[in-house]
Amino acid sequence: MQKQNGLIFAADLKERRKTLNLTRKISDYIDAVKVNYPLVLSTGAEIISDLSDITDVIADFKLADVPHINSRISKIAFNKGASAVICHAFTGEESLKSCTKTASEFDGEVYSVVNMSHPGSEDVMDSSLPKLCEISKKADIDGVIAPGNQPDKIEMIKNKIDTKILSPGIGAQGGKGKKAISAGADYIIVGRSIYDSTDPVKSAKKIRDNIKMYYSNE
Numbered sequence: 386m387q388k389q390n391g392l393i394f395a396a397d398l399k400e401r402r403k404t405l406n407l408t409r410k411i412s413d414y415i416d417a418v419k420v421n422y423p424l425v426l427s428t429g430a431e432i433i434s435d436l437s438d439i440t441d442v443i444a445d446f447k448l449a450d451v452p453h454i455n456s457r458i459s460k461i462a463f464n465k466g467a468s469a470v471i472c473h474a475f476t477g478e479e480s481l482k483s484c485t486k487t488a489s490e491f492d493g494e495v496y497s498v499v500n501m502s503h504p505g506s507e508d509v510m511d512s513s514l515p516k517l518c519e520i521s522k523k524a525d526i527d528g529v530i531a532p533g534n535q536p537d538k539i540e541m542i543k544n545k546i547d548t549k550i551l552s553p554g555i556g557a558q559g560g561k562g563k564k565a566i567s568a569g570a571d572y573i574i575v576g577r578s579i580y581d582s583t584d585p586v587k588s589a590k591k592i593r594d595n596i597k598m599y600y601s602n603e
C-alpha cells in the first residue's frame with residue numbers, strides 16, 4: 386500500500402453497487418479499502434476482485450485460526466486480488482507466520498491486531514499487549530492495528546514495535562484523526578463517518594485533508 390493520503394476506507398456496507406460506486410468516487414482520497422465480513426458475506430468474495438480494480442484491498446477477516454486454515458483463507462483473499470490480510474496475534478506465532486509466509490508468495494502484506502478500539506477490549510488485550518507485539522515481531526508482520534481513539538495506546542505500541550500502524554476508531558467511535566496520527570499512526574481507518582454521512586465524498590475529502598494538513602505541518 387502506497388502512502389499518499391493516510392486514509393483507509395472501511396467499506397462495511399452490504400450492497401455491491403453502492404460500495405463500488407462510493408469507493409470509485411473517493412478513490413483519490415484513500416490509499417486502500419478495507420473489506421470486512423458484512424460486505425463479503427452479503428456480496429460474495431468477488432467483491433475483493435472488483436474493488437482491487439479501483440484501489441488496494443485489505444481483507445479484514447481478522448484471521449484467528451490454526452495455521453493451515455489461516456493460510457488457506459489468506460491464499461483465497463490474495464488470489465482474489467487483496468494486497469493485504471489482517472490477522473489476530475493472540476493465536477500465536479505459528480498462526481501468524483502461516484499468514485506472513487502465504488503473503489510472501491503473493492508479494493502481499495499482513496497486519497496483526499494487537500489491541501482494539503471498543504469498550505471491554507481492555508479486559509484481555511491490554512495485559513497481553515507486550516506479548517502480542519512480540520509475537521507480531523517474530524512473525525515479521527508488515528503492520529499492526531492500534532486503536533485510533535486511544536492515542537496513548539498508539540504511542541505504547543509504537544515504542545514496542547517498529548512497523549506501520551493502522552488505526553480504526555476514528556469519528557463514530559470518538560477518535561480524532563489528527564490525534565491518532567500525532568501519536569504515531571501511519572493510516573487511519575474510517576467507515577461510518579464516510580458512508581453514513583450525507584455527503585460521503587465531501588466527508589472523505591475533509592477527513593483526508595485534515596490529516597494531510599497535519600502531515601505538512603509536521
Ligand code: O7E
Binds near residue numbers: 445447471
Ligand atoms: O467505526 P467505523 O465505522 O469507522 O468502522 C471501524 C472499522 O474498523 C470497522 O470495519 C471495524 O471492524 C474496524 N476495527 C475497529 O473498529 N476497531 C478495532 O479495534 C479494529 C478494527 C479493525 O479493522 O480491525 C482490523 C483492522
